[in-house]
Amino acid sequence: MGKLLIFSAPSGAGKSTIVNYLLEQDLNLSFSISATSRPPRGTEQNGVEYYFLSPDEFREKIKNNEFLEYEEVYTDRYYGTLKSEIQRITDNGGNVIFDVDVVGGCHIKEHYGDKALSVFVEPPSIEALRYRLEKRGTDSAEVIQDRIAKAEYEITFAPRFDVIIHNENLEVAKAEVLAVVSKFLQE
Template sequence: MTQQPLRRGLLLILSSPSGAGKSTMARRLMDWDPTLRFSVSATTRRPRPGEAHGVHYWFHDHDSFRGLVDTGGMLEHAEVFGNLYGSPRAPVEEAMAAGRDTLFDVDWQGGQQIRNSALGKDAVSVFILPPSIAELDRRLRSRGQDSEEVIAGRMAKSRDEISHWAEYDYVLVNDEVEATFDRLRAIVTAERLKRDRQPGLSDFVRSLNREFETR
């Protein structure tokens, strides 16, 4: 039997305002497909107790991080509270070459940078919306983790984040977790099967034609 061609890995970008369900969808995707690689971020902040280099973060000093940015080694980066954070390019390229997909849990700015990067043609972006602003507020409060001030800040930021919904390939309204995940899984499955994600497909079809000639 002729061997099926290896497909090229894709970059799956998930974004949403805080509380809309991005992290929940990311965890479910990882449980659904253990071959899916989660993008480990790089940072200039110091490791916290129990954190390991290359597992929780790639830890860099400021100069080495900037060096990676200047040489195209980061797909996206940003400064948060005085520390730099970003997505290293090399591990993503290795995963792509092996036919593995990489999952990015990033905000709209990170997603925009990834789509505009050298690997952007292989990016698939999904934005997750809440069913209503009232429900978004309820979800943030139900966590029981944040003060009123923090919740107010997250709600204020969500308006700007939601305004970027039209920049994404797909938009899902997370009205019910199971149904939303089913739709997300369908997106990933369809994107994996696209013709242009299978670089060996032309050779595979030629091999089929050769089989005709030998019958």
């Protein structure tokens, strides 16, 4: 079976950029596509960005124990990782990379133990995180404040991860992550 790489971080910490960087390296990684009960946005396609399920389909899969982890973020708005998605990747000899929230990351690590490496990408500071979110220009001041409050909570989970990558300088963080991941995959 392949190995699993779990990446979690507050919004704006650089997690997705680092995950995309690793996917471009020659590490035999496949991205774990999450399931959601929200409708597709824009040009999103089923099986590409997400597996899109109705709330009833999602609940049926929960009842059938088909999820490794899931969360109801809002009423009838679920997100989760299907066990079949991990099976699909590992059956083909691949290693799985996850981009998940901190709670999901902790659940996956608990389930897979030493077969998984959990990495927390930490922003340099809350002030730097606020600056990055404001610079994106995609969220209102209220949404940014909510993300900052959530980030402060998420940072308290960092000690539960195998590795903490302090992302003050993206190039340095990428090099550190590549070294840690490469070592783990060779063990």
